[in-house]
Amino acid sequence: MSGRTIGIILGLGAGCLAMGIGLFYSLSSADLAVQDRQPVPFSHRLHAGTLEIACQFCHRHAKYSPVAGVPSLALCQTCHQSLPQTTPGMKVLQTYWEQKRAIPWIRLQRLPDHVYFTHEMHLFAGLTCTSCHGNVARMTGTPRAPTYEMGWCLTCHEQRGASHDCWTCHK
Ligand code: HEC
Numbered sequence: 001m002s003g004r005t006i007g008i009i010l011g012l013g014a015g016c017l018a019m020g021i022g023l024f025y026s027l028s029s030a031d032l033a034v035q036d037r038q039p040v041p042f043s044h045r046l047h048a049g050t051l052e053i054a055c056q057f058c059h060r061h062a063k064y065s066p067v068a069g070v071p072s073l074a075l076c077q078t079c080h081q082s083l084p085q086t087t088p089g090m091k092v093l094q095t096y097w098e099q100k101r102a103i104p105w106i107r108l109q110r111l112p113d114h115v116y117f118t119h120e121m122h123l124f125a126g127l128t129c130t131s132c133h134g135n136v137a138r139m140t141g142t143p144r145a146p147t148y149e150m151g152w153c154l155t156c157h158e159q160r161g162a163s164h165d166c167w168t169c170h171k
């Protein structure tokens with residue numbers, strides 16, 4: 001995606017993000033600012049890195065459904081219920097829980113509707129989360145894939161001998 005398009009999307013602001021307009025990756029400082037707008041300051045570096053919680057403990061649908069899924073607050077509470085609330089972030093988490101509200105996570109990356117993708121086949125083919133999302137266990141902000149452009153898919157499909165037929169990804 002061109003820098004100009006990114007600029008336009010960013011120009012429309014966070015309201016549009018919430019309305020579900022996809023924002024695609026480009027490593028600019030403006031994007032890094034967007035990463036920090038999650039309602040709870042969740043850190044993959046702490047949870048997946050330091051605490052070594054497996055990716056699929058939280059993203060449990062990755063192997064079985066097109067959507068990897070973001071964990072429910074109840075899953076967070078399996079640990080957080082009994083942890084002391086030592087940081088402002090943990091207090092925000094407890095407030096959502098007490099008010100029985102789901103955390104409105106902002107999804108930062110999304111393929112366009114005309115593209116077909118499932119996690120399932122990729123994981124069964126032996127790829128790991130890192131192959132596509134990078135070293136998430138070291139990321140403090142929301143994880144970002146390098147890009148979701150067609151050339152990225154095709155380069156790996158080329159290397160791995162997977163399909164190049166248009167209809168594989170465009171149904
Ligand atoms: C303790 C639970 C937990 C663990 C463990 C965890 N995640 Fe997440 N993940 C989340 C939450 C919550 C979000 C949504 C908030 C955010 O984006 O930071 C998320 C978001 C994501 C996203 C989506 C970003 C987007 O908006 O497009 C990706 C990709 C991701 N995680 C990958 C991973 C990978 C890979 C691992 C293992 C290295 C992992 N996660 C481990 C809870 C977890």
Ligand code: HEC
Nearest residue numbers: 040041042053071075076079080083086087088089090093
């Ligand atoms: C397996 C246990 C476990 C799970 C599951 C878990 N956490 Fe945590 N979380 C921890 C521990 C341990 C800490 C660190 C506590 C400390 O430093 O005192 C922590 C810290 C945090 C913090 C504070 C970070 C900071 O620096 O302010 C937030 C916010 C947080 N977790 C959010 C979440 C969310 C949201 C989920 C669910 C998507 C989740 N956690 C799931 C164990 C867990």
Ligand code: HEC
Nearest residue numbers: 055059062066067068069070109110111122127128129132
């Ligand atoms: C072949 C590359 C690839 C691999 C391997 C991969 N992902 Fe993804 N992931 C993607 C793409 C592409 C999207 C965007 C899908 C969309 O927008 O429809 C995505 C989206 C996500 C999302 C956000 C949307 C959702 O589906 O909930 C999460 C969370 C996620 N991946 C977690 C993981 C985890 C955890 C693993 C490892 C178990 C993993 N991914 C392995 C490419 C990959």
Ligand code: HEC
Nearest residue numbers: 115116117118121125131148152153156157160162168169
């Ligand atoms: C890191 C390598 C890699 C990347 C990146 C990748 N793929 Fe794949 N993909 C594979 C492999 C390997 C297979 C073959 C799986 C099999 O048939 O065993 C595959 C198979 C597929 C299939 C056919 C299986 C199914 O799920 O129906 C589709 C569709 C697909 N990929 C879409 C995509 C799209 C869309 C993207 C980019 C957003 C993408 N892939 C990125 C490696 C990759």
Ligand code: HEC
Nearest residue numbers: 001112115148149150153154157163164165166168169170
């Ligand atoms: C491995 C998956 C994959 C295959 C195979 C594939 N595409 Fe795509 N295609 C994508 C993805 C992902 C996008 C979205 C890219 C983006 O939005 O930047 C896309 C976007 C497109 C677009 C829209 C471009 C745009 O700028 O919005 C066209 C047209 C297209 N593909 C045509 C084709 C044709 C023709 C073929 C066969 C020669 C093909 N694709 C094969 C994954 C694939």
